[in-house]
Amino acid sequence: MPTTVIKVPSSSANIGPGFDVIGLALNLYLEVQLTVTKQDASTYPLNCRITYEGDNASSVPLVAQDNLITRTALYVLRCHGIRAFPPETHVHVINPIPLGRGLGSSAAAVVAGVQIANEVGNLQLSKARMLDYCLMEERHPDNVAAALYGGFVGTYLNELSPEDTERLEIPLSEVLPEPAGGVDTGLQPPQPPQNIGHYTKFNWSPEIKCICIIPQFEVSTAKAREVLPDSYSRKDIVFNMQRLAVLTTALGQSPPDPGMIYTAMQDKIHQPYRRGLIPGLTEILQSVTPESHPGLLGICLSGAGPTILALATANFDAIANHLVSQFKKEEITCDWKLLELAKEGTTVSQFQQPTPQLEESMTYASSGVSIDAGNDLVKAIKAYTAGTRRPGADGKIGGFGGLLDLEAAGYKESPILVGAIDGIGTKVKIAFEMDKHDTVGIDLVAMNVNDLVVQGAEPLMFLDYYACSKLSVQNAAKFVEGVANGCKQSGAALVGGETAEMPGIYKDGEYDAGGCAIGAIKRGTAILPDFSAMAEGDVLLGLASSGVHSNGFSLVRKIIEKKGLGFHDTAPWDQSRTVGENLLTPTRIYVKPLLAASRKGLVKGMAHITGGGLSENIPRMLPDTLAAELDARAWPVPDVFKWLKEAGRLEDSEFCRTFNTGLGMVLVVSEEKVRQATEILQEHGEQVYRVGSLVKRTAEDCTVLNMDVWNLR
Ligand SMILES: Nc1ncnc2c1ncn2[C@@H]1O[C@H](COP(=O)(O)OP(=O)(O)O)[C@@H](O)[C@H]1O
Numbered sequence: 243m244p245t246t247v248i249k250v251p252s253s254s255a256n257i258g259p260g261f262d263v264i265g266l267a268l269n270l271y272l273e274v275q276l277t278v279t280k281q282d283a284s285t286y287p288l289n290c291r292i293t294y295e296g297d298n299a300s301s302v303p304l305v306a307q308d309n310l311i312t313r314t315a316l317y318v319l320r321c322h323g324i325r326a327f328p329p330e331t332h333v334h335v336i337n338p339i340p341l342g343r344g345l346g347s348s349a350a351a352v353v354a355g356v357q358i359a360n361e362v363g364n365l366q367l368s369k370a371r372m373l374d375y376c377l378m379e380e381r382h383p384d385n386v387a388a389a390l391y392g393g394f395v396g397t398y399l400n401e402l403s404p405e406d407t408e409r410l411e412i413p414l415s416e417v418l419p420e421p422a423g424g425v426d427t428g429l430q431p432p433q434p435p436q437n438i439g440h441y442t443k444f445n446w447s448p449e450i451k452c453i454c455i456i457p458q459f460e461v462s463t464a465k466a467r468e469v470l471p472d473s474y475s476r477k478d479i480v481f482n483m484q485r486l487a488v489l490t491t492a493l494g495q496s497p498p499d500p501g502m503i504y505t506a507m508q509d510k511i512h513q514p515y516r517r518g519l520i521p522g523l524t525e526i527l528q529s530v531t532p533e534s535h536p537g538l539l540g541i542c543l544s545g546a547g548p549t550i551l552a553l554a555t556a557n558f559d560a561i562a563n564h565l566v567s568q569f570k571k572e573e574i575t576c577d578w579k580l581l582e583l584a585k586e587g588t589t590v591s592q593f594q595q596p597t598p599q600l601e602e603s604m605t606y607a608s609s610g611v612s613i614d615a616g617n618d619l620v621k622a623i624k625a626y627t628a629g630t631r632r633p634g635a636d637g638k639i640g641g642f643g644g645l646l647d648l649e650a651a652g653y654k655e656s657p658i659l660v661g662a663i664d665g666i667g668t669k670v671k672i673a674f675e676m677d678k679h680d681t682v683g684i685d686l687v688a689m690n691v692n693d694l695v696v697q698g699a700e701p702l703m704f705l706d707y708y709a710c711s712k713l714s715v716q717n718a719a720k721f722v723e724g725v726a727n728g729c730k731q732s733g734a735a736l737v738g739g740e741t742a743e744m745p746g747i748y749k750d751g752e753y754d755a756g757g758c759a760i761g762a763i764k765r766g767t768a769i770l771p772d773f774s775a776m777a778e779g780d781v782l783l784g785l786a787s788s789g790v791h792s793n794g795f796s797l798v799r800k801i802i803e804k805k806g807l808g809f810h811d812t813a814p815w816d817q818s819r820t821v822g823e824n825l826l827t828p829t830r831i832y833v834k835p836l837l838a839a840s841r842k843g844l845v846k847g848m849a850h851i852t853g854g855g856l857s858e859n860i861p862r863m864l865p866d867t868l869a870a871e872l873d874a875r876a877w878p879v880p881d882v883f884k885w886l887k888e889a890g891r892l893e894d895s896e897f898c899r900t901f902n903t904g905l906g907m908v909l910v911v912s913e914e915k916v917r918q919a920t921e922i923l924q925e926h927g928e929q930v931y932r933v934g935s936l937v938k939r940t941a942e943d944c945t946v947l948n949m950d951v952w953n954l955r
């Protein structure tokens with residue numbers, strides 16, 4: 243039996259000066275699971291069974307003619323000559339939107355009701371017509387337009403003909419079957435006029451997040467409208483219109499301008515009159531400014547209150563904690579939520595529930611693992627893997643194992659095989675935050691193939707492992723696109739992988755990834771590092787990194803958080819990109835240049851600078867008798883590292899034990915081969931620095947001289 247899932251976003255209306263005009267859909271959703279069993283009769287009134295979980299569950303009526311959601315559905319059905327729900331309709335509501343707090347719970351309920359009628363009555367209503375029905379009930383268009391269409395919207399109501407105006411102004415009790423009115427009331431309720439309201443969507447800057455401070459008491463919107471005057475002075479109207487015109491554009495600009503937005507969010511039309519309903523309102527609104535709380539853009543009452551909406555780009559906890567403590571002075575307890583714009587409005591989707599007999603016999607899918615999604619993914623990524631074919635491997639996937647013909651790959655004599663396995667650590671978290679999944683696969687390949695190539699091995703094949711809670715074919719396919727991209731850069735064929743759906747292990751929307759590369763070294767060629775060839779006085783060459791690469795991200799995220807930055811904020815060290823975009827820069831893959839140099843016998847050893855930074859990785863390529871001595875003045879430290887070092891107050895030694903500091907690879911080359919090695923590497927696009935030399939080992943295995951240059955600005 244199919245279940246229809248209707249998801250309606252919450253909304254914040256007015257945003258200061260836009261009383262009854264602007265609405266902002268937010269990513270906190272009312273969900274209705276709707277099932278019609280198609281049996282002959284039902285024992286429930288109007289054939290409708292309601293179950294409810296969520297805010298105020300104990301006080302929400304569970305009778306079809308009383309509950310706002312089903313009453314609305316009934317009104318729409320009756321306008322179409324359908325008196326009751328089809329037997330038996332089960333409406334299961336999951337509602338995290340707090341009721342009566344100014345977050346559009348009633349608008350969400352009304353929109354859900356209209357959608358339910360559209361589904362069970364097969365009415366095929368357009369969204370514009372649904373808006374008419376919604377407006378027969380919620381007479382202000384701001385919340386319902388946002389809930390229905392999503393985004394940041396501006397709305398107006400049309401001037402209607404006198405008859406239509408009369409219809410629209412019919413009191414609610416005459417429109418809807420009144421709770422106590424029984425089955426015959428509202429038999430022929432008034433149809434809504436056509437095109438009661440219009441809306442448009444404004445841009446919304448992706449940096450802006452919505453801090454909602456939700457006091458633990460209700461203010462009914464109806465009551466909060468009763469306190470408003472019937473007319474206003476021209477001065478007050480002009481005050482609001484001036485701000486409103488600026489605000490709708492200012493909130494779409496990137497980066498948003500706090501100075502402009504803070505003033506543009508002020509209001510003289512509703513907030514001053516509602517302060518009697520919300521203790522301390524005026525003082526609380528005035529208690530924060532962009533100067534006192536950097537990151538804040540503006541503050542206002544959300545809808546009719548009592549929720550306070552603070553728009554901000556950073557410092558969310560500090561702003562929220564301050565506002566919660568202001569309410570505390572009035573002895574009011576609050577919750578708070580950090581919400582974001584819900585771009586999409588109401589969505590309707592279907593899922594097939596197991597039939598009653600099948601409910602007994604469980605399926606793999608019922609436990610949360612979808613074989614079909616896995617198959618869809620394999621289809622989606624076939625083209626990517628095919629793009630990685632190379633001599634010896636056809637880049638096809640789907641077999642039990644991935645094959646590679648060594649002879650066809652150019653290894654006539656049995657070679658030395660080298661294997662590497664690695665992950666990308668918590669860099670994936672930034673991919674989740676940015677909803678950008680096509681580059682972390684490159685990082686995964688880089689971490690493995692860079693480890694192979696430092697031994698002198700040519701990467702030949704790669705296999706990846708992607709584990710998640712629920713498979714998003716789209717995200718996983720993007721991830722594999724990145725893996726294939728990395729494979730192409732390093733000449734390895736992507737011969738297989740594993741996608742694991744493990745409900746309960748990972749958080750929704752998150753995943754982890756690992757990968758394994760196999761490479762080969764021709765028999766007779768040096769396996770690196772070549773300890774016996776290394777000598778005091780050998781030169782250390784460094785190759786520039788592309789940024790943080792894939793290590794140290796737990797520390798990076800901590801520093802970003804400590805500085806109150808979000809991943810969508812402009813990077814303080816790179817004004818052209820956001821923090822997240824900059825940090826997602828893929829790890830550089832050094833395979834082709836390093837193979838070119840090592841195959842010419844120009845390199846004695848190479849160190850891939852990963853977790854452990856310079857200090858821990860360089861000694862891994864050295865014999866016990868030799869140590870590395872680097873001069874920190876010899877290579878430029880990228881701006882991202884300068885910022886991280888200062889923002890995290892990192893000690894020099896900690897800095898070079900955690901990060902690559904600008905060098906992704908360090909090579910040992912004899913003095914006479916430095917020029918040739920440098921030329922070959924530069925021809926392959928590398929930036930090469932002479933960063934130090936090998937010295938006799940005493941106590942330290944790696945010393946970096948002149949680290950104080952890292953602290954000069
Ligand atoms: N999901 C729901 N189911 C039933 N009734 C609801 C639901 N959501 C809202 N309501 C009704 O709407 C009232 C709140 O509406 P309103 O005063 O406009 O506040 P809000 O700012 O939350 O929209 C609730 O007290 C309740 O009667």
Ligand SMILES: N[C@@H](CCOP(=O)(O)O)C(=O)O
Binds near residue numbers: 344382547
């Ligand atoms: N423009 C309306 C908005 C009411 O929003 P709600 O979320 O409190 O229902 C008003 O200010 O009255």
